[in-house]
Amino acid sequence: MRIIQTTQSLRTWRRRHDPLRTSIGLVPTMGALHAGHRSLIQRARRTCGTVVVSIFVNPLQFGPAEDYRRYPRDLSQDLACCREENVDLVFIPKLETLYPQDFQTTVAVRTLSRRWEGEYRPTHFEGVTTVVTKLLNLVRPAHAFFGQKDYQQCCVIRQLVQDLDLDTRVTLCPTIRDADGFALSSRNHYVTKSQRQRALALYQALSAGKAAIAGGMRRADLVEKNMAKVLNAGPGLTIDYLACCDARTLEPLSRLRGTVVLLGAIRIGGVRFIDNLIVRVPQ
Amino acid sequence: MRIIQTTQSLRTWRRRHDPLRTSIGLVPTMGALHAGHRSLIQRARRTCGTVVVSIFVNPLQFGPAEDYRRYPRDLSQDLACCREENVDLVFIPKLETLYPQDFQTTVAVRTLSRRWEGEYRPTHFEGVTTVVTKLLNLVRPAHAFFGQKDYQQCCVIRQLVQDLDLDTRVTLCPTIRDADGFALSSRNHYVTKSQRQRALALYQALSAGKAAIAGGMRRADLVEKNMAKVLNAGPGLTIDYLACCDARTLEPLSRLRGTVVLLGAIRIGGVRFIDNLIVRVPQ
Numbered sequence: 420m421r422i423i424q425t426t427q428s429l430r431t432w433r434r435r436h437d438p439l440r441t442s443i444g445l446v447p448t449m450g451a452l453h454a455g456h457r458s459l460i461q462r463a464r465r466t467c468g469t470v471v472v473s474i475f476v477n478p479l480q481f482g483p484a485e486d487y488r489r490y491p492r493d494l495s496q497d498l499a500c501c502r503e504e505n506v507d508l509v510f511i512p513k514l515e516t517l518y519p520q521d522f523q524t525t526v527a528v529r530t531l532s533r534r535w536e537g538e539y540r541p542t543h544f545e546g547v548t549t550v551v552t553k554l555l556n557l558v559r560p561a562h563a564f565f566g567q568k569d570y571q572q573c574c575v576i577r578q579l580v581q582d583l584d585l586d587t588r589v590t591l592c593p594t595i596r597d598a599d600g601f602a603l604s605s606r607n608h609y610v611t612k613s614q615r616q617r618a619l620a621l622y623q624a625l626s627a628g629k630a631a632i633a634g635g636m637r638r639a640d641l642v643e644k645n646m647a648k649v650l651n652a653g654p655g656l657t658i659d660y661l662a663c664c665d666a667r668t669l670e671p672l673s674r675l676r677g678t679v680v681l682l683g684a685i686r687i688g689g690v691r692f693i694d695n696l697i698v699r700v701p702q
Numbered sequence: 703m704r705i706i707q708t709t710q711s712l713r714t715w716r717r718r719h720d721p722l723r724t725s726i727g728l729v730p731t732m733g734a735l736h737a738g739h740r741s742l743i744q745r746a747r748r749t750c751g752t753v754v755v756s757i758f759v760n761p762l763q764f765g766p767a768e769d770y771r772r773y774p775r776d777l778s779q780d781l782a783c784c785r786e787e788n789v790d791l792v793f794i795p796k797l798e799t800l801y802p803q804d805f806q807t808t809v810a811v812r813t814l815s816r817r818w819e820g821e822y823r824p825t826h827f828e829g830v831t832t833v834v835t836k837l838l839n840l841v842r843p844a845h846a847f848f849g850q851k852d853y854q855q856c857c858v859i860r861q862l863v864q865d866l867d868l869d870t871r872v873t874l875c876p877t878i879r880d881a882d883g884f885a886l887s888s889r890n891h892y893v894t895k896s897q898r899q900r901a902l903a904l905y906q907a908l909s910a911g912k913a914a915i916a917g918g919m920r921r922a923d924l925v926e927k928n929m930a931k932v933l934n935a936g937p938g939l940t941i942d943y944l945a946c947c948d949a950r951t952l953e954p955l956s957r958l959r960g961t962v963v964l965l966g967a968i969r970i971g972g973v974r975f976i977d978n979l980i981v982r983v984p985q
Contacts, residue, residue: 426867430869434722438721438722439717439721439722521813521861522865523811523812523813523814523861523865524809524810524811524812524831524861524862524865524866525809525810525812526807526808526809526835526866527807527808527810528806528807529806529807529808530804530806531806548807552866553865553866553867556839556866556867556868556869557867578804578806578807579807582805582806582807582836583807583809583835583836583839584709584836584839584840585839586713586839
């Protein structure tokens, strides 16, 4: 397994290993790799001749009051994980490599970034789309793999790739969950047992929404009420949003049809949790 | 000479003709080709095995009150010019090809876009950097050629390419002028004889600035005063700006040293003219 830190070495490597740009699969990560990342890497491994994992905690996608400094970092464990998963190249750029002193360019996907996470984290998606544009330009993968856990991010990145003609196929991979349904996330590193216990209600609420739709409910407001009831907001749990949206445009729906995504975000004692479920509404 | 309108055909062509991305030179234009464009194409022809010219009047880089609709368009003459200059491929995307209905992404180079043209045309450079990112991603040229006439644009694009890791070498080519020094521009198509006569003072003013520096003047305010005197603003001629700047950062200077760019923009009866001269200040 090759480890590269500079853009120059990366370019040289890429020209040697994939001159025709047909075989590279990229899994962009911020490290603190868990079973969710492993499943992305495994998916890339099955699809692509060459698998690249990037590890970079991207400051641009953190708000000023967010957890950039305390975001979990454990490089040696991440590298061990990549070795186990038979990754070909790990790209670990330094901060000043991706953002030198005079860096000043921003890539923004307007409409899809506005709602939901965009309302609570106003500069988050700009940070994501800027770094993803850079990574796609540097690695030039034929495929890139993202987890459904961050569903809005996946939509934004798909739009980015289409709008900027990036010539990479974006593959959405299923959310990986613990046995009880709790979605894996690097941020779970600093979630207490009791926070986790309380936060599990988010998955349960989304599941209740899904069940209600399967049971024939078609009014979004009723499904949302259903989900909110399960979440049982109160002291210690705040609902940021809980919505039934069109799975492509992320616009809120009133009557459910087609493919719907149930999006939820809650806060428990300063920690935010997001999750989602995709539901195909029966005709 | 091949003419291509769709991004799909362009990609297919590119994969066949330049799979290793070593030989393509791109000259991005908005059509209405003149001797300035010819010199860019000839420069590309000397440097690159394959020369691509794009012709696209990019609505994003025009302000709402600007001349998008009446911008000169003459495709058959443009194609004749490209044929004469032995261009390999002309890419002429339709509006809806580059900007389909749901297009929503913006690329912005912050600091360098702010001053000078950015003050008078607030969304102009965002439009330029967005379309240039798309064109570079579609054509993937090893080299791209831009005219010094739009000096700030060249600086912005260089920064864009560096910041987004675009892996294209940006080459700045000299401004082409009429015998009297008047800089060629597609917009000259709708400049009257008397406007042209008056606008020539811009080049003369910049030249006077350059001469003053060659004569030993090192205070920017004095050089600027010199240039303004030559321009002789008054009824019918407005100076938007006239400045001595650092050629790399475009920041205004007080004491001249290193490589300086003299930037000027004026308006004469609703038509804007810009021009510039690069001056190496003797030690």
